[in-house]
Amino acid sequence: MNPTRKRRLTIVVLVAVAAAVAAGLGVYALQNNMNYLLTPSQVQSGQAASYTTFRLGGMVKAGSIQRSSDSLKVTFTVVDAGGAMPVEYTGILPDLFRDNQSVIATGHMSNARFIATEVLAKHDETYMPKELKDAMAKAHAEKPGIEKAGNRE
Amino acid sequence: MTPELGQLALILALLLALAQGVLPLIGAWRGNRALMAVARPAAAGQAVFVAIAFGILVWAFLRFDFSVQYVADNSNLELPWYYRIAAVWGAHEGSLLLWIMILNVWTVALAAFSQKLPEVFASRVLAVMGLVAVGFLAFIIFTSNPFGRLLPMPGDGADLNPVLQDPGMTFHPPMLYMGYVGFSVAFAFSIAALLGGELEQAWVRWARPWTNVAWAFLTCGIVAGSWWAYAELGWGGWWFWDPVENASFMPWLVGLALIHAQAITEKRGSLRAWTILLSIFAFSLSLLGTFLVRSGVLTSVHAFASDPRRGVFILAFLTIIVGGSLLLYALRAPKVAAGKPFNLLSRETAMLIGNLMFAVAAAMVLLGTLFPLIGDALHMGRISVGPPYFGFLFPLLMLPVVLLLPFGPFLRWGKGDAGMLKSMLLRVTIAALACAIVAAFFVDGHMKAIVGVAAAVWIGVGVLLYAYKRWREVPRGRRYPAEMAGMLLAHFGVAVFVVGVLLSESLSVTSDVRMAPGQTQHIGSYDFRFDGAHRTTGPNWRADQGVVTVTRDGKDIAVMHPQKRTYPRGQVQTESAVDAGITRDLYVALGEPMDAGNIAGAWSLRLYYKPFVRWIWAGGLLMMLGGFVCAADKRFRLKRTVTRAEPAIETRLQETRA
Numbered sequence: 001m002n003p004t005r006k007r008r009l010t011i012v013v014l015v016a017v018a019a020a021v022a023a024g025l026g027v028y029a030l031q032n033n034m035n036y037l038l039t040p041s042q043v044q045s046g047q048a049a050s051y052t053t054f055r056l057g058g059m060v061k062a063g064s065i066q067r068s069s070d071s072l073k074v075t076f077t078v079v080d081a082g083g084a085m086p087v088e089y090t091g092i093l094p095d096l097f098r099d100n101q102s103v104i105a106t107g108h109m110s111n112a113r114f115i116a117t118e119v120l121a122k123h124d125e126t127y128m129p130k131e132l133k134d135a136m137a138k139a140h141a142e143k144p145g146i147e148k149a150g151n152r153e
Numbered sequence: 154m155t156p157e158l159g160q161l162a163l164i165l166a167l168l169l170a171l172a173q174g175v176l177p178l179i180g181a182w183r184g185n186r187a188l189m190a191v192a193r194p195a196a197a198g199q200a201v202f203v204a205i206a207f208g209i210l211v212w213a214f215l216r217f218d219f220s221v222q223y224v225a226d227n228s229n230l231e232l233p234w235y236y237r238i239a240a241v242w243g244a245h246e247g248s249l250l251l252w253i254m255i256l257n258v259w260t261v262a263l264a265a266f267s268q269k270l271p272e273v274f275a276s277r278v279l280a281v282m283g284l285v286a287v288g289f290l291a292f293i294i295f296t297s298n299p300f301g302r303l304l305p306m307p308g309d310g311a312d313l314n315p316v317l318q319d320p321g322m323t324f325h326p327p328m329l330y331m332g333y334v335g336f337s338v339a340f341a342f343s344i345a346a347l348l349g350g351e352l353e354q355a356w357v358r359w360a361r362p363w364t365n366v367a368w369a370f371l372t373c374g375i376v377a378g379s380w381w382a383y384a385e386l387g388w389g390g391w392w393f394w395d396p397v398e399n400a401s402f403m404p405w406l407v408g409l410a411l412i413h414a415q416a417i418t419e420k421r422g423s424l425r426a427w428t429i430l431l432s433i434f435a436f437s438l439s440l441l442g443t444f445l446v447r448s449g450v451l452t453s454v455h456a457f458a459s460d461p462r463r464g465v466f467i468l469a470f471l472t473i474i475v476g477g478s479l480l481l482y483a484l485r486a487p488k489v490a491a492g493k494p495f496n497l498l499s500r501e502t503a504m505l506i507g508n509l510m511f512a513v514a515a516a517m518v519l520l521g522t523l524f525p526l527i528g529d530a531l532h533m534g535r536i537s538v539g540p541p542y543f544g545f546l547f548p549l550l551m552l553p554v555v556l557l558l559p560f561g562p563f564l565r566w567g568k569g570d571a572g573m574l575k576s577m578l579l580r581v582t583i584a585a586l587a588c589a590i591v592a593a594f595f596v597d598g599h600m601k602a603i604v605g606v607a608a609a610v611w612i613g614v615g616v617l618l619y620a621y622k623r624w625r626e627v628p629r630g631r632r633y634p635a636e637m638a639g640m641l642l643a644h645f646g647v648a649v650f651v652v653g654v655l656l657s658e659s660l661s662v663t664s665d666v667r668m669a670p671g672q673t674q675h676i677g678s679y680d681f682r683f684d685g686a687h688r689t690t691g692p693n694w695r696a697d698q699g700v701v702t703v704t705r706d707g708k709d710i711a712v713m714h715p716q717k718r719t720y721p722r723g724q725v726q727t728e729s730a731v732d733a734g735i736t737r738d739l740y741v742a743l744g745e746p747m748d749a750g751n752i753a754g755a756w757s758l759r760l761y762y763k764p765f766v767r768w769i770w771a772g773g774l775l776m777m778l779g780g781f782v783c784a785a786d787k788r789f790r791l792k793r794t795v796t797r798a799e800p801a802i803e804t805r806l807q808e809t810r811a
């Protein structure tokens with residue numbers, strides 16, 4: 001084989017191997033790390049059943065924040081237009097965490113409670129993540145009947 | 154009146170950019186010298202008008218001209234003057250103005266230093282820069298005018314996002330943009346080369362320092378951003394694989410591949426097409442970065458006041474630039490000549506593997522970052538890809554790079570020497586193993602930490618051995634030319650970075666605790682005593698300030714004052730307290746009072762002991778330094794090689810005329 005061809009073959013083989021390995025690992029890593037964002041009403045309608053961990057997005061229900069007296073455990077309720085979900089979290093909450101603030105919590109379900117490992121609130125107090133807005137709008141559209149139930153509770 | 158002058162200056166700049174972008178291209182095509190000569194004065198004029206516009210905006214901020222919407226939105230009477238200047242690039246419109254301003258700095262530098270380049274080539278390069286400027290100026294003027302009026306004029310403005318009121322904000326965005334925009338030079342070179350139908354080795358040599366400098370600025374910007382996030386946003390994290398961070402990391406990775414590919418092309422003539430492709434991608438990813446950060450299509454913890462409507466414009470612009478240049482590449486690249494052949498065991502192969510890994514890593518980051526958009530388009534639901542995806546794949550992809558790095562410089566171009574490689578392999582393996590065993594006693598068997606030490610020694614010893622080889626074999630004065638010194642510095646920076654990352658990741662101790670005044674917590678070998686919190690005030694904020702005294706074996710180490718600031722418009726911002734050290738950082742952040750009304754009572758606090766975390770940034774800074782030093786090499790300024798290319802141009806000029 002002449003050197004040019006040999007070099008080209010080397011490059012092609014290297015690229016093919018690297019691409020195959022990267023694609024394989026990428027698919028594997030993606031499968032394990034895709035986080036779905038669901039709203040309380042979507043969780044309540046059973047959409048979270050197939051995921052071990054997912055992200056829960058919604059508003060912090062006014063007056064629902066309760067702190068434990070001897071540890072950093074805090075419980076609050078996340079609501080959207082059609083549902084409510086109690087959340088339990090141990091740790092320090094973000095700066096802008098307060099009543100009626102939109103938050104995204106990552107965690108899993110346990111006994112009808114959402115156990116959060118991370119809670120995010122946006123830095124910009126008027127800002128709501130687009131995906132959360134969309135998800136809430138979608139949940140809203142899916143369940144027009146109980147529209148105000150979550151808020152009135 | 155002055156804001157309207159700023160607007161006018163931008164419009165004039167746009168017209169000059171059009172002239173700079175179109176006329177020299179026609180000139181180069183028709184062989185018309187007069188048209189080609191337009192490029193430099195047009196570039197200079199454009200820079201003057203952009204600078205005037207920028208100055209007017211700064212001035213509007215300094216004199217509280219709240220009749221300008223942008224000023225009213227991003228500053229108020231209480232904001233100190235230095236943050237008012239930083240506020241110029243605190244939001245969308247101003248940061249675009251900064252972008253175009255920096256593009257002009259690069260263009261003017263290019264115009265000034267390209268006198269010795271062949272005329273046709275230089276005018277094409279400047280024209281491409283001009284076309285990029287046209288896109289951005291049009292974007293500013295038509296969609297995001299920073300000089301829009303707000304009438305009637307409010308008495309006071311809103312506020313700059315408190316997160317941005319930090320010294321980091323004054324230099325992080327300009328540095329980042331210097332890097333982003335700097336890749337436009339390599340891009341312009343490649344497009345000019347494709348237009349001309351050939352890529353002379355000499356031109357690559359000329360483009361190299363520009364790419365190196367751009368990459369070094371980008372490194373600096375990323376390091377500053379990481380440090381800022383650590384101190385300001387991140388509750389002690391230094392990298393989050395957040396879309397906005399990834400946006401700057403992708404061009405960095407491709408830029409890294411590009412500076413290595415350019416070295417191969419310049420020295421050996423090989424991989425020309427690959428070099429061109431990389432420079433197109435590096436700049437495209439820079440544009441994508443601007444787009445991702447500014448459009449708000451992706452959810453990010455760092456996304457500030459974004460506006461999706463403008464995304465459409467940037468997307469169109471991106472499509473034209475990426476699509477156009479790739480089309481040009483498809484049409485012209487096959488004509489680009491191949492260089493000298495190389496053996497499987499050669500420096501080229503080692504660098505090529507590195508190149509592939511960087512490119513694949515950039516693609517991996519791109520996939521993970523854009524996956525929410527893909528998922529959305531395919532109706533898979535609201536998906537995001539978690540940091541573990543990146544955290545798992547990135548180290549894996551970089552493993553071959555780390556393993557090969559010590560050998561790269563030892564390998565010869567074309568054909569490497571297997572015997573020497575074996576002795577090298579033996580030495581670095583022994584050094585890495587020995588240090589790993591010693592380290593094992595100190596780190597309580599943390600595997601990650603041991604691996605970190607071994608990897609760092611592996612790289613570091615490799616670099617030092619090569620430095621020693623040069624010292625022994627090369628006569629004095631020629632041992633370490635700037636290019637060589639820069640390479641050694643940057644590679645050594647990788648070692649420092651690796652050990653910093655792995656040690657701080659594995660040995661950090663974090664504790665979220667509830668502490669009443671007088672209580673003590675034991676973290677690492679340190680005792681943190683909480684001495685209560687009190688009220689304090691700053692120029693435009695008031696804060697609850699905690700006092701934490703840190704002792705070690707009874708000796709006082711530091712008194713730290715973490716704050717919880719409240720800004721005039723009710724925004725809350727945590728100011729963590731950091732006691733920095735070479736081998737460890739102590740980090741305290743104030744959570745919230747356990748009893749909301751009683752700040753003198755118990756608080757939640759986050760306490761960190763972070764060993765070797767500074768080494769992460771030190772490594773990054775060494776890489777940056779390497780980039781700058783490398784660019785200073787005298788070899789890149791040789792006149793001879795450039796003049797040699799001239800006759801070829803003359804003939805080609807005649808061809809085009811004919």
